Amino acid sequence: MMSPLKVLLSIISLFAVLGFIAIIYPDDGIHIGDTTLRYPKLTEIFVKQSAGDSLSDSTQGDPEEAIREMMEATKRKEFAAFSDSLKFYEDFFEKGRTRFDLPNNDATWFDRFFLHLELASLDSNVVHVVHYGDSQLEEDRISATIREDLQDEFGGAGPGMMPAIMTVPSMTTSHAGVGALSRYILFGPKDDEAEHTRYGPLAQFAKLEGEASITIQRRKERKKQFSHVGGYSTIRLLTNKNARLKVRLNVNQTVVDTVGQEEDGSPKEKRSTKVVDAGEPVIDTYNKLKVFTWKLKDTTSIAKMYLSGNAEVYAISADGAYGVAVDNVAMRGSSGTIFHRIDSELLAESYKAMNVKLIIMEYGGNLVPSINSGNIEWTKKIITRQIQAIQKANPDADILFIGPADMARQKDGQWQTYSGLAMTIKALREVALENGAAYWDMHRVMGGNGAMIKWVNKDPALGFTDHIHFTRRGAAYMGDLFCSALRMHYDYFKFRDRHNISDEKLKELHQWSAENKPAPKPVAKPKPTAKQAVKPAKPSSNKAVKANSAAKAAPANRKADSKDLNKGAKKK
Numbered sequence: 001m002m003s004p005l006k007v008l009l010s011i012i013s014l015f016a017v018l019g020f021i022a023i024i025y026p027d028d029g030i031h032i033g034d035t036t037l038r039y040p041k042l043t044e045i046f047v048k049q050s051a052g053d054s055l056s057d058s059t060q061g062d063p064e065e066a067i068r069e070m071m072e073a074t075k076r077k078e079f080a081a082f083s084d085s086l087k088f089y090e091d092f093f094e095k096g097r098t099r100f101d102l103p104n105n106d107a108t109w110f111d112r113f114f115l116h117l118e119l120a121s122l123d124s125n126v127v128h129v130v131h132y133g134d135s136q137l138e139e140d141r142i143s144a145t146i147r148e149d150l151q152d153e154f155g156g157a158g159p160g161m162m163p164a165i166m167t168v169p170s171m172t173t174s175h176a177g178v179g180a181l182s183r184y185i186l187f188g189p190k191d192d193e194a195e196h197t198r199y200g201p202l203a204q205f206a207k208l209e210g211e212a213s214i215t216i217q218r219r220k221e222r223k224k225q226f227s228h229v230g231g232y233s234t235i236r237l238l239t240n241k242n243a244r245l246k247v248r249l250n251v252n253q254t255v256v257d258t259v260g261q262e263e264d265g266s267p268k269e270k271r272s273t274k275v276v277d278a279g280e281p282v283i284d285t286y287n288k289l290k291v292f293t294w295k296l297k298d299t300t301s302i303a304k305m306y307l308s309g310n311a312e313v314y315a316i317s318a319d320g321a322y323g324v325a326v327d328n329v330a331m332r333g334s335s336g337t338i339f340h341r342i343d344s345e346l347l348a349e350s351y352k353a354m355n356v357k358l359i360i361m362e363y364g365g366n367l368v369p370s371i372n373s374g375n376i377e378w379t380k381k382i383i384t385r386q387i388q389a390i391q392k393a394n395p396d397a398d399i400l401f402i403g404p405a406d407m408a409r410q411k412d413g414q415w416q417t418y419s420g421l422a423m424t425i426k427a428l429r430e431v432a433l434e435n436g437a438a439y440w441d442m443h444r445v446m447g448g449n450g451a452m453i454k455w456v457n458k459d460p461a462l463g464f465t466d467h468i469h470f471t472r473r474g475a476a477y478m479g480d481l482f483c484s485a486l487r488m489h490y491d492y493f494k495f496r497d498r499h500n501i502s503d504e505k506l507k508e509l510h511q512w513s514a515e516n517k518p519a520p521k522p523v524a525k526p527k528p529t530a531k532q533a534v535k536p537a538k539p540s541s542n543k544a545v546k547a548n549s550a551a552k553a554a555p556a557n558r559k560a561d562s563k564d565l566n567k568g569a570k571k572k
Contacts, residue, residue, distance in 0.1 A: 156323025
């Protein structure tokens with residue numbers, strides 16, 4: 001048995017040998033083939049590890065501080081990821097040619113409208129968008145494109161609200177009102193006006209004194225181009241409260257009959273269409289309005305309404321079971337200065353009954369030829385009055401004003417943009433924004449002054465030879481540009497929703513982006529060539545680079561039609 005002294009000496013001897021090996025052992029180790037043998041140095045064994053490198057020491061720090069640092073690091077990473085996406089959207093909102101001008105530059109202005117659209121399918125409601133305008137909208141132009149795009153995204157069907165009597169045919173829906181009906185409008189000659197102000201949501205009505213019928217049907221030739229305009233399942237009739245009226249609705253429905261067996265034994269079916277009675281409507285009565293509603297079991301693309309009695313017919317509507325509807329309300333020759341003359345209570349009840357959440361006012365073209373510095377303030381006041389009249393009737397709806405497109409007239413044998421156009425656009429934009437409405441500048445979207453001349457000269461043409469109106473192809477293209485701009489805002493809405501970016505978080509993101517904005521890189525000055533060194537360069541021109549035309553290529557599926565409008569029409 002070894003004594004304690006021998007054990008101690010053995011341990012000391014062992015450490016001495018190990019220490020000697022550590023001293024003489026090569027720093028880069030001993031290489032044997034592909035293997036390297038390493039041995040720790042004395043400094044690695046005896047020098048105390050620093051606190052910064054010690055895992056045990058790091059665990060002794062403030063845990064709350066560690067958590068805060070971790071959260072800050074996560075936040076920086078998250079904000080950096082969001083920053084690029086936000087910059088993409090906000091660059092468009094600030095600089096894009098097809099952008100909307102929004103009150104207080106609030107890019108979230110459309111949020112309320114989008115929320116209504118998303119809830120429509122969940123609540124089995126139809127959200128109406130009323131598109132008012134001048135003759136640029138006749139034949140359902142522009143509105144039809146917007147309708148198709150929105151219904152494709154949010155669901156819905158049908159052409160929306162229509163008058164009982166249509167004097168200008170729609171390119172999407174065949175309409176016929178015959179019988180004891182008289183038409184009264186607020187946007188035409190004085191002789192066409194009624195002795196009262198009960199015009200309803202379309203600024204017109206038909207007076208029924210006897211019997212009449214109204215038929216609506218999707219145009220088969222437009223089925224592929226506008227697939228959602230047919231297949232409606234909700235029909236409504238809007239009349240005055242005191243109407244003494246009998247009404248019946250017939251619809252075409254597809255019937256499937258079994259007519260034998262196929263070779264494999266399965267039933268052989270034959271499809272046919274027959275006319276059926278839609279049954280009794282549900283009637284809702286307001287202070288000044290009565291609404292008849294038919295909810296159909298199946299969809300239809302043909303409906304015929306039989307009326308008998310005495311009534312003021314404000315509108316008929318053909319919609320889907322849920323989703324969105326876009327109402328085309330074209331007013332030839334109008335500047336949109338008639339809304340304050342419509343019975344406000346009746347208008348409010350109509351908007352409420354039809355669940356109107358967005359109102360588009362597309363006017364200004366008929367103001368341009370006569371606008372000048374002497375009447376510009378009056379123009380601003382009268383347009384302000386119209387916006388406020390609609391806001392009073394429907395405070396829950398958003399209002400979007402679309403200004404005039406580029407317009408040209410001949411002067412000294414040359415087509416030139418109207419001199420009063422810029423003044424009109426400036427006034428309309430100011431009025432819209434001051435009253436909480438958004439503004440969309442068609443003139444800017446087209447490419448500015450001279451754009452209509454280019455659109456007319458396109459092949460196929462996007463503008464008529466009057467240099468005021470769009471062709472069907474041009475109107476469809478303008479509608480596509482509008483929808484693309486609106487979709488940018490919807491994508492922005494969905495982006496913030498997916499990432500739970502609240503208004504407060506959005507402010508933080510903007511602040512973070514401003515604080516972490518990279519400094520601009522210095523631009524290296526090019527070295528002068530030998531030729532430049534001898535001859536000084538000419539001063540650069542101050543002329544701005546011309547903008548490209550907005551109409552480089554019209555959509556292939558939008559075919560122009562020679563029957564769009566009478567060529568040379570002067571009145572919008």
